[in-house]
Amino acid sequence: MDVKTTCLGVLALGPASGYEIRKAFEEGPFSHFAEGGYGSIYPALTKLTKEGLIDGRKEEQAKRPDKNIYHITEAGRQKLVSSLETVQPAEDKIKSDLLFMLFFADFLPREHIAAAIDARIGWYREKLAHMRGCMETGAAHLSQPVAGAMCSGATSGPHIVRDFGIAVYQAALDFLEQERGAIVASAGTKPMTATGTAQDAAE
Amino acid sequence: MDVKTTCLGVLALGPASGYEIRKAFEEGPFSHFAEGGYGSIYPALTKLTKEGLIDGRKEEQAKRPDKNIYHITEAGRQKLVSSLETVQPAEDKIKSDLLFMLFFADFLPREHIAAAIDARIGWYREKLAHMRGCMETGAAHLSQPVAGAMCSGATSGPHIVRDFGIAVYQAALDFLEQERGAIVASAGTKPMTATGTAQDAAE
DNA sequence: GTCCGCATGTAAGTAGTTACATGATTCA
DNA sequence: TGAATCATGTAACTACTTACATGCGGAC
DSSP states (O other): OOHHHHHHHHHHSSOBOHHHHHHHHHSSGGGGTOOOOHHHHHHHHHHHHHTTSEEEEEEOOTTSOOEEEEEEOHHHHHHHHHHHHTOOSOOOOOOOHHHHHHHTGGGSOHHHHHHHHHHHHHHHHHHHHHHHHOOOOSOTTOOSHHHHHHHSSSOOHHHHHHHHHHHHHHHHHHHHHHHHHHHHHHTTSSOTTSTTSHHHHHO | OOHHHHHHHHHHTSOBOHHHHHHHHHSSGGGGTOOOOHHHHHHHHHHHHHTTSEEEEEEOOTTSOOEEEEEEOHHHHHHHHHHHHTOOSOOOOOOOHHHHHHHTGGGSOHHHHHHHHHHHHHHHHHHHHHHHHOOOOSOTTOOSHHHHHHHSSSOOHHHHHHHHHHHHHHHHHHHHHHHHHHHHHHTTSSOTTSTTSHHHHHO
């Protein structure tokens, strides 16, 4: 999903500034599927404003820099709905760099493979602990009362996303924990630049 | 993983043309983590050649267009290994458009949510059937005997990738099948442009 | 007194997608 | 005869990342 659409999604829950949208991408349920730095968020907000999908209002703050608070417009809501309705079933391929590395496990140093798997197991455990620990509904970053009104408990979306993430990460973790021994055992048995590789066979 | 590195990975298994690399991305174990059309593969091969990581040889064919067969060089092998060693534990976030849509399930038409989930369930089932049915080792697309020599059975990488993919897709499928009823039941209960949404609350 | 958080934005560069351009063979 | 497969490449465009630029307030 492109940054413009994810910004629109955040703003559908309530008004927010560019900085707050960034936080929504880093923490909370949006962090499971959205990404983007300031370098993509701010230009996206400018474009969305020009297209009439959102509008911005300056808000002065005491002892803090001014904020540009963006609100979604009716056109923006319609655009979000139409974007959501055109989601295609494909394109949910696993694109994992770790998997790419494991494909070549036999050709890489055993210690390296072991360390990479352990690091990933740790990452999954932390991720899962964090996801199980927090029940935030998606609008935790939003200060406006409106967000709370819309997202408090009754809305099931955030819970689905959270539980889906937990299910998938748990499966990945289980796999790595179970297969770690076998993968490490066969790792490094065919070093790429030594005897017995395709390079030699071809010559 | 960028296209240059994935091309290098395919070529580490044996010589191939740009067209054959494309096929490797579409079918076989590479399809689980690699992507790229001709528009990215051919420029990548040109760059890799200039960097001395691969070299190309023209091969004439009867009744077929000429092929440019690329071979990985020793420098290319080393580069691939160093790329694989710098894989970071992060960045394996689930970035799913379906999940993004389900986050807003309560605000979208019930029939649409049901159809989208069913389509995805079908996609997962097909994907899993295909993955379970084929035991290809990653070099199925390569005509050279060397690929067979390198990848026949003894190499565990392709199997790990395949089994990891199966585990993760199965978890995602199980979740959708179990939660389908609940998700559809709460879908469409809060249409975005009608009464009771943030839009109204803000006004 | 130095680093972190709050806050907004631009500029340059990287990487990838989509469409275009060509042309023979083979199969239905 | 029309579509699919084999085969290579370029050009224009889109989208995103990284680094730069600025500046105040509060915590340690």
